[in-house]
Amino acid sequence: MNRWLHFASPQRFYPLAGRLMPWLVVSAALLALAGLAIGLLIAPSDAQQGEGYRIIFVHVPASWMSMFIYLVMAFWAGVGLVLNTRLSSMMAQALAPTGAMFALLSLLTGALWGKPMWGAWWVWDARLTSELILLFLYLGFIALYSSIEDPSRADRASAVLALVGAVNVPIIYFSVKWWSTLHQGASVSLTRSPSMAVTMLWGMGIMVLAFWAYAIAVALARVRCIILEREARAEWVKYAVE
């Protein structure tokens, strides 16, 4: 426990993050190359969707990451709120833009998958709609944070919002699902994913790992920026930046 608390101060965490980042970037790049090679070259084409299904190798990881990151962000925000640790709140702030980016990518690649498969760029099915609302939740979090000048209030106010959002995510998901089954007649049922060959699962699993590594690397890079910006006047920072 003490070992972990040791790194809970921005001063100790800054160099640690700097040392971890290259490893994460390299693993993200290698994993992405391997995942794409398996996904695009080795995995067989789908019986119904031909080669078009290969979009899932970026679409599914992006969607998963957008959801995980929101929960991780809410977790750090909550830790920052309860324990009053600055670094946890900075972590939450650092995750938000990347989570929003993945939500946006998930919607974009979803549209690009939907157009050839279902004949429409956008359909109001449960998954797409929940993803859209998740993007709105991210935008609200970022908007609230950037509207408050005092960093301490900004940290704590956005933490409350993130926690309220996290509690609401399952409710929103359930309600949207309920809503879309109620309107089944109007929309096409299209949530069936192609039956997965083993190589497809491998490709997707490796891509998910690549996205994880990338997300952690980017979050660490952003935490380092936030630390420098907020603690610019601290004594130790002078020696951290050469």
Place this chain on the structure above:
Amino acid sequence: MPWNSHWVGVADFLAMGGYASYVWISIGACALAVLIESLQLRRRHRAAARRVSQLRGEA
């Protein structure tokens, strides 16, 4: 399953069975987003570091 059992050539691979634009734009968009985010973070880090050294100079 043998390696590349269905490989027929580069042109065929790039064509993605007629779905070329959808598949490549999807992957390209992800790559572009990653690139933009990385560059933006590098710039932000440099700006923050510059500010720190400025403050150091004033002190």
Place this chain on the structure above:
Amino acid sequence: MSIFSLTLRRDLLLVIREPAQGMAVLAFFVMAASLFPIGVGPESALLRRIAPGIIWVAALLAVLLGLPRLFEADFLDGTLEQMVVGPVSLGLLVLGKIVAHWLSTGVPIVLLSPLLAIQFSLDRDSLLVMVGSLLPGTLLLSLIGAIGSALTLGLRNSGVLVTVLVLPLYVPVLVFGAGALEADLAGMDAAAHLYLLVALLALALFFAPWVTAAALRIALE
């Protein structure tokens, strides 16, 4: 008297003394909903089909517009700060303010809604379901909105910001509220929707005042 009923009475008296603002919200509700028939045409089958969504969205936006009134006046004249540092339970006090806000915004909206039901040619049974869904629904909207209102207190762009924060959280309320009316119009049982709405209301009644109180403490520190 408890702090809940004291706050409730005080806030209601303030509203009665200055009714203009509350009137504006009601006018917005009726006007916004009346624009849709003008926009999509007067065909009554179509209007009945889209009525649940329009009446509910109009009510939702009207509650949203009324949110700034919840804490702003007390914040500006410093009363809120006294309330926060005071010895009373802030959660109960906040609940009193929210209920007062609901009685002065949500309930009048519900009372006016039959007017819109006539405009959208709903029949009498559907009207009951509409009122039955709007009554708990608007209280739920006020409870959730109070959190957003407290978080954005005193910020420069609080008006737009509260909208961005709160609208995604309003989605389940809209789904179950408008869904109840829609199910009824489609000849199905609306009860399941209403139960879910009331379940959400119970959850929000328990948590929202407490979260709002925490948000007020953060905003006023």
